[in-house]
Amino acid sequence: MFVYGAPILKMTRANVTKNLDSEFVQQVKSAGVGERTQLWIAFKNSLPPVITLAGITYGFVIGGAVLVETIFSWGGLGQYAVLAISNSDFNAIQGFVLVATVVSIFIFLLVDVVHYVVDPRIRAT
Amino acid sequence: MDPVEPIDATLGPAPLTGRRESPFRYYLRFVLSRPAGIFGLVMVSAVLIITIIAPWIIPYDPEKTFPGLILEPPSGAHWFGTDATGLDVFSRVIAATRTDIPVAFAATAASMAIGVILGVIAGYFGERRGLGGAVSEIIMRILDIFQAFPVFVLALVLVAAAGSGALNVGIAIAFVNAPIFARLIRGQILGLRRMPFVEAARCAGGTPLRVAFHNVMPNVISPAFVQASVTLGFAILLTAGLSFVGAGVAAPTPEWGLMVASGGRHIITGEWWPSVFPGLALGGTILGFAFLGEVMGQAINPLERR
């Protein structure tokens, strides 16, 4: 699933680049702190939006799974859902939607928890 | 510290610093300055032109079978060969633009309209007390519910519930994408609405709706158009994907995803042409929109510009 990693990589890179140019990293630089620490600070500050993106990516992965499983005839949840739809098997569709949605909500929760841990500004509110 | 003004000037318009030339010319210039942009623009223009002139360039009726010509390889008469039911693949690949592209455009336009309106309301009235705040809150919760479903799953369910067919596919895609626009616009407006010019518009005596749509919205509409070009590619993919798994357009309507699906089973036996040609058309089109959207995104986001 390298396809889904690409946007995350791109966003991380863009954010780190932006943060390296930010005043707080420049400040650290002018205090004589080493490049590795500068990079770490920039990286940590670029995490929150990246985490959000990673959470959203899950939805696309599920969609991708449906297609991939159909193409290669893998007997997975995605193929099961497609079969259910072409057979109008509504109970099976409901089941699939329920599973996909519960997992999705769980992942959003996870994203929020990680945000909470990383960002003290969120902890304050 | 001093802002280094000369640099900003050369970067062209950021959403808020305004624009030096018309937005259209700025984007065109920017897109043409990058290889990916030129590729995207060429692909998208080509697809759009083909869509318009399709009826005049297809050699055969895309839904007319040639009974004696089952799975014929590409030849002078049938450039892309024929498929398992004896249909001309070239004609169908070209004619399919008239299914996929209008569905994608209509769906994107609809989702953008819905999304922008909801986004402006949710953004301008959000996190406030009173009726506006309540409406905004309800909008956001509904969007949350929609976004809790993975995109493809939601589209599947909508089509499964409403029945297949181009119209329902379009509606499903519009629903799936509207929250993306709404959130984008809402985010932009939340950032803008404490700007003094918004208060100035209130001082000028504008009603809340007028301030929201007349004064604030024009400042955030560019990102929505950029998002639209990304969404278009995605909408085509969804249309094809839904048809591919049998939840979209039904045969014998020419449609790329459907053709890939029905042609796919013959690949093992060596008859690659019924699936590969529509696949290439689909991939090229999506890639074109994706590249164009990507470059336009760079044009609007100073962060990614260097």
Place this chain on the structure above:
Amino acid sequence: MSTGNGVVLSAGGVSTTFFTHGGEVTAVRDVSLDLHKGQMLGLVGETGCGKSVLVHSLVNQVRFPGRVVDGEVLLDGEDLLTLDERSLRRVRGRKIAIIGSNPGASLDPLATIGDQLGRAITAHEKVTAPEATARAIEALESVGIPDPERRKDAHPHELSVGMAQRVLIAMALLHSPDVIIADEPTAGLDVTVQRQVLNLLRRLLADLGSATMVVTRDLGIVAQYCDDLAVMRDGSLVEHTPVASFFDRPSEAYSRDLLGRVMTSAVGESTPAPAAAPAAQPAADPLLSVRDLVKYFPVRGAPHLKVHAVNGVSFDVAPGEALGLVGESGSGKTTVGRLVLRLIEPTGGTIDFAGERTSEMSEANMRPLRSRIQMVFQEPHASLNPSTSVARNIDEPLRVTGMGRRQRNERVREVLGMVHLSEADGEKFPHQLSAGQAQRAGIARAIGTEPDLVVLDEPTSQLDIAIRAEIIDLLNEISGQLGMAYLFISHDLTAVRSVCSRIAVMYLGKIVEVAPTAELFANQRHPYSKALLSSVLYPDPAAALPDFRLEAVPEGCHLHPRCPIATPECGVTYPPLVELSAQRHAACYRSDVLVATPTVREERK
């Protein structure tokens, strides 16, 4: 080189160019200067003159796409411009340190300030973690941050701007550097906090004996704190002299110009308030009448806490009168302006405008009245809608008046002329205007409907000194022509003085003194007014401002913890605003004491 006559840092022929897509822009042009041990050099210049780029050039830390293209910066026998990153890292923070201009953005939002100081310590010294923590606490203590043990665990968003600036100072001084460069260290701070920070800086520097350069736009700071002065314009140094001789006899025409403008706006004796005559006695029916106005803001995440932004404010504005509302930021003066315009809802109290109780009107009923109360905002560019032309912006308030399109266009042309903008300027988009022009457009928008009252919310505070004077003149000119009333909100006393006939001073949500301008400047009957006017407020940083967000407003008189003449009574009940003489009110139990002490005006000897 660095040994002779106390020169610590010597820059010669420094030029810095930005290589952009649009071509090369030279931001610093052949600048040479020396910094001497134990001396402070003030570098002044207006926005965009290249001051900050020069600062970054001196430590060889110019941001992409800029590069130092020529010159040398000698420190301790090394040319910083030829050192590699590795050697530079050894020098930065240890031998030369920078104090940034934007404390809010210069601290890592995700780390505690203790950790951030720790990073700066371990960058140059091998110390254990507990040692670093101890040093961090010590450093926080040295810059007068109360309760450093607890504060070291605070994140930057929990600090006020003044506190954050102190942290940056602490960080810069950690390794007792030979050279300290402060880039607008007080730009975002209130007047009184500015003094505290500068006094602190000066005291710490006196101990260290470092060579210092302070970059600023404020000549007052230079006059009071610096030994030498350099004036920068368009990337070049146009003047470099001892401070004393500069103020006596500036050699360069530009410097003379700069100084002349500051002096006239600071002294301002020659321009008494023009609107004084009609407003001398309050008319029977005031145009605006505010009584016991209260506004609480809930504190995010702490529903039981409230910020008392405005805490019982009463005043009148007569038709055609210009009333000044002065105070530091946090005093609630801007909130009062926004309440008068009903941009926010009052928590309590009443507002009457032209005989109507606007504080109880619905938004819809308020709308027709809006053309009669207009506002000029603090940020000139941000207050104009960037997506429409300047003329359309000015047109906006006219639309509700029911004028026809042609009539409105005519009116837009007329007001553009009144604020000295051309019709061509009207066709431009806001970002194409300079800050001064944009503020003129903002004023044009406010006067288009011929309002009875214009609320001016810090209209000059974001502008360069030269432009400030222009805007002030324009405001006087317009009130002379149209005769509307002003509510002029500002922390800049000199600006208020030349526009307003009467001034109300606010402190922590209350009006502490109201007086006609001339009388207030002659003598102040409230210790806070006195402090504000002399701008020398309690130089001891230990008596720092109570931090708003962390501590509650004090019992009794809000000022009493900082007040030199407070009595026990002051700490118990808030003194009422009592009439001292006609039109003079003050809220102080001891205002009689103040009559005896003459004002210490901060002026050059």
